[in-house]
Amino acid sequence: MKTLVIVAHPQLDSSATEAFFKTAARQADNVTWHELTIPFDVVHEQQLLHSANRIILQFPMYWYSAPAILKQWLDEAWTTTLTTNRLVKGHELGIVVTVAHPAQAFMPGASQQFTIAELLRPYQALAHATGMKYLPPLPVYQFAQQSDEQRQLLFIRYQQYLTAKKFQHFSDRTNWFAEQLTAKLDQTTDPLQQAKMAQLLTLLTDQQDELTDLQASIGWLREREDD
């Protein structure tokens, strides 16, 4: 699977958030990190979009939507050629949006009044109109205030969002980790590292197997209760 990250940020060079994500994206396989700059080469943009299976729109939230440059790119590059030739039909559309307010502010009655999902409706409508599969967005709240631990989790969560075939279920994430470990194992030559990774991989797989067994047992018990 190929992923294209469309990065729309007016002060990209001074953004610590985007630098963080760039590092994470660079360390992932089959990810193209594409920073928007004006003017656009429309044909090139459409080729990029066509060749990627997963397209991520990534931006800081300015006045409840993307910065103007992303809209300009949509207005200019998402032409009737793109829609008529179905260049993105069947592709996935993901959104990574960084916001300055905390998660609990995005709720009716709270300071921001609307949920992130509601505010992103125009992108969901875009996906619908062009035959794309809309992924659950990945909102990143108050990056500047996050602890090192939170950032480590975000680093992995972000890589999964970019590259995991599925990422909504717990088992999807385990599989993604197992894949990553297997790939690393193949590249490692240090025997000690190899042993450690192999052990971790076995542990991970065993745990997942046990979890699957447990889930099956619970399902079976529930069915009996319904009798």
Add this chain to the structure above:
Amino acid sequence: MKTLVIVAHPQLDSSATEAFFKTAARQADNVTWHELTIPFDVVHEQQLLHSANRIILQFPMYWYSAPAILKQWLDEAWTTTLTTNRLVKGHELGIVVTVAHPAQAFMPGASQQFTIAELLRPYQALAHATGMKYLPPLPVYQFAQQSDEQRQLLFIRYQQYLTAKKFQHFSDRTNWFAEQLTAKLDQTTDPLQQAKMAQLLTLLTDQQDELTDLQASIGWLREREDD
């Protein structure tokens, strides 16, 4: 009341829709028609915003939101100075959005999947965040296909949206018409025209009085039913 119409259209000169609205706006009192062009003079834009009681964002819908130029204007002119000094607090925010699809397309399950109200959430959130009063938007569907009769109605509906103190109730619209007629009556010197207008004004006022009486009677009857 002063109204400021912010017009965001990349091909303004060739837009028959905007030419139509421009004529309507020019014939209304206390309306400033402001076409956005780059670059913006931020201080001037903020002065305009501050001096208007009603601010209308007017644009064709491109990919489910305003064209990039409106977003650029928001990103650049709606600065922290504007919010800190509460330059638009208490003002009204209206949206006139022209769309290429019919009204019934904007619904869950229909081709556009979301309602216009949902798609415009970012502007509603903007109004909320800056302490403005969000007016019910005025969507204009398929202007190019409208008949002369439909356009005449739209012409008046649009002028009301720009200048009527209230416009949601039937009586608000009658009052607006009465005000317009009174103003015209003062300017007219032709006695025949004057007589016609005076007659129309009386008719309009009488009808509204009768309607108010009827509504009162219905209310009274309903109260008795509840006993």
